[in-house]
Amino acid sequence: MxxxxxxxxxxxxxxxxxxxxxxxxxxxxxxxxxxxxxxxxxxxxxxxxxxxxxxxxxxxxxxxxxxxPTINFDAGIGREWTESPSTRRDSALYGVDENVDLTRREIGVSLRQVLFSGFQTTxxxxxxxxxxxxxxxxxxxxxxxxxxxxxxAYLEFMRAEQVVVLAERNLASHQTIFEQVKQKTDSGLGSTADLSQVTGRLARAHSNLISAQNNLSDSRVAYQRLVSVAPQDTxxxxxxxxxxxxxxxxxxxxxxxxxxxxxxxxxxxxxxxxxxxxxxxxxYPQVTFDLSASWDDNLDGNDGTTANPNDTIGADVGGNSDEVLAMVRINYNLFSGxxxxxxxxxxxxxxxxxxxxxxxxxxxxxxxxxxxxxxxxxxxxxxxxxxxxxxxxxxxxxxxxxxxxxxxxxxxxxxxxxxxxxxxxxxxxxxxxxxxxxxxxxxxxxxxxxxxxxxxxxxxxxxxxxxxxxxxx
Missing domain, CATH: 1.20.1600.10 (Outer membrane efflux proteins (OEP))
Structure with a gap:
């Protein structure tokens, strides 16, 4: 074009x-x-x-x-204070304190894989x-x-640049006319009215140039805001x-x-x-496969190594609990309001x-x-x-x-x-x-x-x- x-x-x-x-x-x-x-x-x-x-x-x-699948691991250790029917029974039978204070230990790992979720994941x-x-x-x-x-912004800057060039040329033309008229007026061949007229037009040409320069400055700022560098040699x-x-x-x-x-x-x-x-x-129902294993020690006030004071063998009567579980589960919400x-x-x-x-x-x-x-x-x-x-x-x-x-x-x-x-x-x-x-x-x-x-x-x-x-x- x-x-x-x-x-x-x-x-x-x-x-x-x-x-x-x-x-x-x-x-x-x-x-x-x-x-x-x-x-x-x-x-x-x-x-x-x-x-x-x-x-x-x-x-x-x-x-x-x-x-x-999601895989979770949990473990814990701490002190457990227990008073329960079991400890009170042991207290009555064996003459021990009905309040049992033991160090409880728990370790567990579980895996869950969703087999069907009603196409929600997809x-x-x-x-x-x-x-x-x-x-x-x-x-x-x-x-x-x-x-x-x-x-x-690029083209507006170029346009503003060239308007400044036009304004400068316009000012130069008015300056030439002003000098010619002033020379005639100074020599007595021209009228003061002509000099006043051209002086006013010259001032307007100066104003046009200043306005063009202001627009050029604004366009430069707008360009730099977008490009991050000042325009040069466009x-x-x-x-x-x-x-x-x-x-x-x-x-x-x-x-x-x-x-x-x-x-x-x-x-x-x-x-x-x-x-x-x-x-x-x-x-739809949700179908999951659950696999879990847990190893617990000293649960519910039962010492995992000694059943009671009269035992001659360190038999495990409930203080230790080891469990491995593999289950397929179905969960179907029938009503949710x-x-x-x-x-x-x-x-x-x-x-x-x-x-x-x-x-x-x-x-x-x-x-x-x-x-x-x-x-x-x-x-x-x-x-x-x-x-x-x-x-x-x-x-x-x-x-x-x-x-x-x-x-x-x-x-x-x-x-x-x-x-x-x-x-x-x-x-x-x-x-x-x-x-x-x-x-x-x-x-x-x-x-x-x-x-x-x-x-x-x-x-x-x-x-x-x-x-x-x-x-x-």
Whole structure:
């Protein structure tokens, strides 16, 4: 697009003057691609989205843990004071103290494997996978939007830079006219009214330059906030014409097919469906396999080595307890007060909410795509007339200047012509950059801005489980 505009501008000497302003040389330039890559590497929004994605991947691992058995080990040692029917009986029979104080020891290990959970584990794994997929697509969407922000800031900075150049040229022209009029006035050939008029216009030119410099400073700050470095030696980027859609219908189709926000919304719908399926698990019995072993000593006031004072052998009569247990258990909840039905209805509402969010996202993307497309169409038409305005204003300014020198034009005519040329150049400059921004907006709307900039996202964004594969609803 930029090359086409430049070729058209070369058709006239006036257009060459415009092009000289709009096309500064780029030596050791900081490209748009470099700026976007720097922002993706440093911006907090990207770091937030990335860490949310990685956290959601860990939730997959948590859900998958239910496929494996749980193994627990417990042990304890301490003093146990016991007064019970057993100790009182021993006290009556053997004449010992009915209060028994022993060192109690316990060791146990247990294993539980869930054999059937009503498909809860399977559905929970699916849910977390889809949620991770949604976070992953959100990360890509955040990167696309940040790339557009950087692009806009990059182009706004360049536009502000060139408006300063125009303002400086405008000031120089007014300064030249002022000096000419002042020289005439000092020699008695000019009027003080003309000097006052040109003095006021010169002050306005100074004000325009200061305003342009202020805007340049603001745009530099906005750029540095996004990219983390100050802009330097920027150059006009050229959008990838091959990736730009040629019709609005094609643009909308590409947006619907490729935009990461829509894919994230699709994954959210799938996650809600998996949540609904998981909520039905309580309608089934839970089957588990339990394996446990325990070794206990000195329980319940019974000495594990000596039964009573009259025993001549250290027989074990209950102080020691060793147990190994292997069981298959079934647990079936028959009534929970309607909580299971309510949980299922909650999940159904969540599905409808996710679908509404997806529809809203599509409407937003459709609107953004259409607006970007319309901006391109109308800006193309507008730029033709703005270019003609610049050419005509330049010719008028030159003609008025020549005519003023021979007394055929007033000073106000010359000053008005100079100001109109400045305004025409600034409007054309604004339109040209708006056209570039519209093209990048269109690439962003179709979800292909990063691809068009040839920026490769880090491999770690692909995740551990290929989550993007499950993003379609």
């Amino acid at each position: 930029r090359n086409n505009v430049s070729q058209t501008l070369k058709k006239s000497v006036a257009a060459l003057a415009v092009a000289a302003v709009l096309l500064p040389p780029a030596v050791s330039a900081q490209s748009l691609e470099q700026a976007v890559a720097s922002a993706l590497d440093t911006h907090p929004q990207i770091k937030q989205a990335f860490n949310r994605f990685k956290a959601s991947e860990e939730q997959i691992n948590q859900a998958s843990a239910s496929y494996y 559905n929970e794994v699916k849910r977390t996978e889809y949620e991770a997929s949604a976070e992953q697509w959100t990360l890509f969407s955040t990167a696309e939007d940040l790339a557009l922000e950087v692009t806009r 150059r006009i980027p050229v959008p990838d014409a091959i990736m730009l859609p040629t019709t609005l219908e094609q643009a909308l189709s590409l947006a619907k097919e490729n935009h990461p926000t829509l894919k994230a919304a699709g994954s959210d719908i799938n996650a809600a469906m998996a949540q609904r399926d998981a909520s039905k698990s309580n309608y 309607g909580a299971d039905r309510a949980r299922e209805r909650e999940a159904a509402y969540s599905i409808n909410e996710s679908k509404a969010i997806q529809l809203n996202a599509y409407q937003d993307i459709e609107e953004g795509t259409t607006l970007a497309w319309n901006a391109r169409v109308f800006l193309k038409q507008q730029m033709q007339y703005l270019r003609q305005h610049v050419e005509a204003a330049l010719e008028t300014r030159n003609a008025y200047d020549d005519q003023f020198k021979i007394g055929q034009r007033t000073l106000i005519d010359v000053l008005d012509a100079e100001n109109e040329l400045f305004q025409a150049r600034r409007e054309y400059l604004t339109a040209e950059y708006d056209d570039l921004i519209a093209q990048y907006r269109l690439l962003n709307a179709t979800g292909s801005l990063l691809e068009s900039l040839r920026i490769t996202t880090p491999a770690v964004w692909d995740g551990e489980n290929s989550n993007t594969g499950g993003a379609q609803s």
